Amino acid sequence: xxxxxxxxxxxxxxxxxxxxxxxxxxxxxxxxxxxxxxxxxxxxxxxxxxxxxxxxxxxxxxxxxxxxxxxxxxxxxxxxxxxxxxxxxxxxxxxxxxxxxxxxxxxxxxxxxxxxxxxxxxxxxxxxxxxxxxxxxxxxxxxxxxxxxxxxxxxxxxxxxxxxxxxxxxxxxxxxxxxxxxxxxxxxxxxxxxxxxxxxxxxxxxxxxxxxxxxxxxxxxxxxxxxxxxxxxxxxxxxxxxxxxxxxxxxxxxxxxxxxxxxxxxxxxxxxxxxxxxxxxxxxxxxxxxxxxxxxxxxxxxxxxxxxxxxxxxxxxxxxxxxxxxxxxxxxxxxxxxxxxxxxxxxxxxxxxxxxxxxxxxxxxxxxxxxxxxxxxxxxxxxxx
Amino acid sequence: xxxxxxxxxxxxxxxxxxxxxxxxxxxxxxxxxxxxxxxxxxxxxxxxxxxxxxxxxxxxxxxxxxxxxxxxxxxxxxxxxxxxxxxxxxxxxxxxxxxxxxxxxxxxxxxxxxxxxxxxxxxxxxxxxxxxxxxxxxxxxxxxxxxxxxxxxxxxxxxxxxxxxxxxxxxxxxxxxxxxxxxxxxxxxxxxxxxxxxxxxxxxxxxxxxxxxxxxxxxxxxxxxxxxxxxxxxxxxxxxxxxxxxxxxxxxxxxxxxxxxxxxxxxxxxxxxxxxxxxxxxxxxxxxxxxxxxxxxxxxxxxxxxxxxxxxxxxxxxxxxxxxxxxxxxxxxxxxxxxxxxxxxxxxxxxxxxxxxxxxxxxxxxxxxxxxxxxxxxxxxxxxxxxxxxxxxxxxxxxxxxxxxxxxxx
Numbered sequence: 001x002x003x004x005x006x007x008x009x010x011x012x013x014x015x016x017x018x019x020x021x022x023x024x025x026x027x028x029x030x031x032x033x034x035x036x037x038x039x040x041x042x043x044x045x046x047x048x049x050x051x052x053x054x055x056x057x058x059x060x061x062x063x064x065x066x067x068x069x070x071x072x073x074x075x076x077x078x079x080x081x082x083x084x085x086x087x088x089x090x091x092x093x094x095x096x097x098x099x100x101x102x103x104x105x106x107x108x109x110x111x112x113x114x115x116x117x118x119x120x121x122x123x124x125x126x127x128x129x130x131x132x133x134x135x136x137x138x139x140x141x142x143x144x145x146x147x148x149x150x151x152x153x154x155x156x157x158x159x160x161x162x163x164x165x166x167x168x169x170x171x172x173x174x175x176x177x178x179x180x181x182x183x184x185x186x187x188x189x190x191x192x193x194x195x196x197x198x199x200x201x202x203x204x205x206x207x208x209x210x211x212x213x214x215x216x217x218x219x220x221x222x223x224x225x226x227x228x229x230x231x232x233x234x235x236x237x238x239x240x241x242x243x244x245x246x247x248x249x250x251x252x253x254x255x256x257x258x259x260x261x262x263x264x265x266x267x268x269x270x271x272x273x274x275x276x277x278x279x280x281x282x283x284x285x286x287x288x289x290x291x292x293x294x295x296x297x298x299x300x301x302x303x304x305x306x307x308x309x310x311x312x313x314x315x316x317x318x319x320x321x322x323x324x325x326x327x328x329x330x331x332x333x334x335x336x337x338x339x340x341x342x343x344x345x346x347x348x349x350x351x352x353x354x355x356x357x358x359x360x361x362x363x364x365x366x367x368x369x370x371x372x373x374x375x376x377x378x379x380x381x382x383x384x385x
Numbered sequence: 386x387x388x389x390x391x392x393x394x395x396x397x398x399x400x401x402x403x404x405x406x407x408x409x410x411x412x413x414x415x416x417x418x419x420x421x422x423x424x425x426x427x428x429x430x431x432x433x434x435x436x437x438x439x440x441x442x443x444x445x446x447x448x449x450x451x452x453x454x455x456x457x458x459x460x461x462x463x464x465x466x467x468x469x470x471x472x473x474x475x476x477x478x479x480x481x482x483x484x485x486x487x488x489x490x491x492x493x494x495x496x497x498x499x500x501x502x503x504x505x506x507x508x509x510x511x512x513x514x515x516x517x518x519x520x521x522x523x524x525x526x527x528x529x530x531x532x533x534x535x536x537x538x539x540x541x542x543x544x545x546x547x548x549x550x551x552x553x554x555x556x557x558x559x560x561x562x563x564x565x566x567x568x569x570x571x572x573x574x575x576x577x578x579x580x581x582x583x584x585x586x587x588x589x590x591x592x593x594x595x596x597x598x599x600x601x602x603x604x605x606x607x608x609x610x611x612x613x614x615x616x617x618x619x620x621x622x623x624x625x626x627x628x629x630x631x632x633x634x635x636x637x638x639x640x641x642x643x644x645x646x647x648x649x650x651x652x653x654x655x656x657x658x659x660x661x662x663x664x665x666x667x668x669x670x671x672x673x674x675x676x677x678x679x680x681x682x683x684x685x686x687x688x689x690x691x692x693x694x695x696x697x698x699x700x701x702x703x704x705x706x707x708x709x710x711x712x713x714x715x716x717x718x719x720x721x722x723x724x725x726x727x728x729x730x731x732x733x734x735x736x737x738x739x740x741x742x743x744x745x746x747x748x749x750x751x752x753x754x755x756x757x758x759x760x761x762x763x764x765x766x767x768x769x770x771x772x773x774x775x776x777x778x779x780x781x782x783x784x785x786x787x788x789x790x791x792x793x794x795x
Binding site: 008 | 413
């Protein structure tokens with residue numbers, strides 16, 4: 001079973017007072033958990049803008065994916081222009097796929113609906129890593145946010161690949177975030193095959209596909225700004241008040257830890273142990289507690305949990321980068337740099353984020369953010385694949 | 386010692402929680418150390434520094450100072466420079482000036498900033514108390530020291546209006562040629578709160594984030610950031626040192642909180658349009674010939690400042706729902722006052738743009754040179770209806786998605 005750790009900035013507080021704090025839930029995969037075979041659904045833009053060289057690259061990329069597949073992996077293809085259709089249902093490594101042609105307009109909504117129809121029949125298998133790959137230049141009729149955000153309900157994450165030099169990465173990155181996936185930037189068609197291979201290699205490291213974090217928040221407690229370290233908002237625009245909540249997370253991959261950070265308010269901390277949140281994740285359970293005391297010196301002398309501060313500040317910085325607020329991101333990175341003089345994990349965050357804040361290309365920024373993760377030492381790092 | 390995010394004075398309760406109890410921001414290790422020292426509960430005895438003697442005439446504070454630590458070399462601004470010259474560590478690398486002596490080098494003339502401070506002390510002390518009111522809200526912004534500005538300053542002013550908060554649309558004068566900071570806004574907002582009889586606690590956090598010496602305006606509107614802690618942003622571009630002009634159609638954002646727009650003056654070209662979001666009263670004046678975009682993102686993908694001001698206001702105001710705003714397209718529609726005096730409204734990528742719905746056709750025909758039917762819904766999918774013209778003096782209701790604007794011609 002995976003390991004669950006939950007902490008506040010300080011796990012002790014003054015009793016009979018309200019408390020405003022920061023918290024983090026750290027989730028580590030069981031070392032014995034193996035990676036999952038891949039179910040890859042490619043959602044390919046075959047509109048007019050992809051005709052000629054574009055569609056040729058698509059065909060070559062699909063053939064490349066088939067080469068990379070193991071015998072247990074499966075591939076399905078949905079194509080879309082003005083409307084969407086299932087081009088190929090599950091095919092294996094050695095199956096033949098019919099050709100692709102391009103033409104017509106671009107309708108994201110139809111593509112997402114066709115994907116959801118397909119997942120309704122074939123999704124929801126926790127023994128397989130469900131990956132959808134949405135490929136487009138980002139210009140098209142918008143899909144409904146609630147449709148996109150329901151993709152993880154089927155155990156799938158959807159990643160977006162932005163192609164052509166005129167790509168609009170904001171739209172695609174937004175869809176990738178809603179579907180708990182990553183954005184891949186491929187301004188030239190030459191990049192497309194490389195990114196396909198990267199995505200497939202990433203897929204091979206998945207241990208939990210679109211896992212769900214269950215939270216039962218106690219009365220008088222509210223969580224807000226719930227985010228993963230890569231800035232993915234897990235409850236966008238909503239506070240999590242008392243009661244049960246299910247949050248779809250990004251995939252958990254080999255050698256990495258998922259960190260969910262949040263702001264937390266407690267109406268009143270009682271004397272003694274206070275259970276704030278019950279946590280359930282992939283068959284394991286945990287709790288987030290705070291101990292109330294009336295001895296001020298005990299609280300003042302308690303050390304702060306730097307891991308919480310680092311995770312929270314990193315998540316806020318990546319969120320600011322996603323929102324295009326580079327000045328806010330730079331300030332937070334400067335904070336991490338200063339903290340990094342005494343806290344090694346803060347230094348790793350500052351270094352990782354520093355390279356992203358230096359970029360001016362939106363597509364590259366979105367892709368770099370998608371690669372940010374936490375290793376088992378608690379360091380913020382960039383995925384190699 | 387204040388929280389850099391919300392301006393709350395940090396104390397024991399914040400140290401106990403490890404977070405600011407005003408906004409929840411975590412305290413960094415150096416914040417904790419400083420707070421422990423301040424509260425006299427430091428775990429280690431803090432280093433005792435020799436007293437710093439300030440020479441008569443003051444210390445000249447340059448605009449920018451480079452940290453002398455060879456491993457750092459970062460630029461320091463504003464208050465950080467003064468602290469560094471007094472022997473405090475660099476705010477970036479934490480190392481003090483290796484060549485610093487306990488007595489700073491005296492300068493024969495005081496700096497312009499110090500002149501301003503001294504002048505304001507005089508002005509403030511001469512002014513009747515009621516002329517410089519200080520609002521007593523639950524958590525008032527604390528201005529314990531005289532600021533670099535005062536509303537009593539003379540000289541040319543630039544007419545400006547608030548573009549955020551309950552005072553959205555309220556106009557006031559910004560002085561030119563002097564350094565403007567927290568105190569000016571504290572005074573203006575306090576005065577408005579009294580005269581309008583409304584609670585303006587909305588601005589408390591905003592004011593606290595403005596530096597004591599934040600920015601300076603020249604008579605032509607050129608804006609210079611004075612090394613403010615939380616930044617001066619003009620049309621979403623942060624200004625470092627001297628920046629562009631703050632003119633019609635621009636949104637000035639101080640410390641990522643207080644937003645302002647310029648009001649048309651006699652010095653500007655005579656023709657302009659005034660666009661007002663009817664729900665928030667947030668208003669901007671736009672010169673003739675400028676296609677002003679009413680959508681969420683600029684062409685470069687960054688957020689439109691006017692739209693940002695409206696959505697920020699809606700999100701922070703009880704009873705307003707920002708959901709409708711989020712349905713505006715990233716690139717939605719533009720409105721322009723053309724040289725012939727006609728409005729030109731263009732739907733660029735928006736879902737719906739509606740002009741004066743419900744106005745009778747006969748009214749449209751009076752004085753109208755419009756070829757198309759002017760009422761109705763214009764969609765991006767319908768070619769031919771993407772651009773429309775309107776020759777009246779006002780677009781009473783311009784609906785961008787579900788958000789309403791009024792556009793007046795002058």
